Amino acid sequence: MKIKSLIVFMIIFPSVLVAQNPTLETIFQRKSVRSYTERAISLDTLKILVKAGMAAPTGMNRQPWEFVVIYGKEEMKRLAEKIPGIKMLKEAQAAIVVAGNPELSQFWYEDCSAATQNILLAAESMGLGAVWTAGYPIEQRMNQIADALAIPLPYRPLCLIPIGYPKGPQQPKDKWKESKLHINRW
């Protein structure tokens, strides 16, 4: 009878059997992954990441963003050659550039940053590894990315995210610092 109750409980509340809050787990497990296996990533998988990006909030709902997905051996090789400063591109199987339109919203870099964080968390949750590399506000890097991918003005690349399946297990940094938490006032 006790076992029967347990089974009924499991059927009704299956979530108690997995992590208590898988979203928090993803947030705390996310790490910057810079080394990848040779396993390719499908366009369908990359589209899910971009969909996650477009689910971020934007100031006044302006959605001042565009996304460029790069994938495939030849395309990635070309990108790595054009942007030698981002060394992870040599191993990465894919990349996503998040670009924003400063003329459409004064909040474009905040909106694009929220989208980028969604992409990084989505990647972590799907067993992928990714890392945020800066475009904005580094003028030279933005121009390199824009040139490589024909991103037209006024759009500016906020960042470029190399992506791949992680080469090995990797621990997230513990960045919690109680001293940075202020209660009710500074």
Added chain:
Amino acid sequence: MKIKSLIVFMIIFPSVLVAQNPTLETIFQRKSVRSYTERAISLDTLKILVKAGMAAPTGMNRQPWEFVVIYGKEEMKRLAEKIPGIKMLKEAQAAIVVAGNPELSQFWYEDCSAATQNILLAAESMGLGAVWTAGYPIEQRMNQIADALAIPLPYRPLCLIPIGYPKGPQQPKDKWKESKLHINRW
């Protein structure tokens, strides 16, 4: 025998019984919640949100951020009076301000935006409702927030996030636009 196998399967793979990817579900279900019930939020719960914030990536790992948590009826009333432009504060049970140090990192607003998105997703995953209201780059609003909470220069408030338990069910916006996805080049 078949039922027994099913039970064994459920014990080994409980995750098949919940959503396939709860993190993606949170990302796609997150919405800006502007109306809240009178249910209070504990400091422990608010600390989890701040911990989620501090788990975001930062450029060169500078962590150029600080977090101010406001909670409690009296404190929230005082805040709502000091910043009348953020109407949600009248109903909100708590708020978090994410502030950054521009002198510590040129990427401070990107880092603080990623932290903010983590907080919004953590809130959604915990059944809370929250909304990103802008500080930066609106000088007047940043000064109001800084004055109300004694945030010292050079720290600047990127945003203020009112938080509460949502007053009713609310659907997320579907912002997916295929036209904003570019493959291999613009």
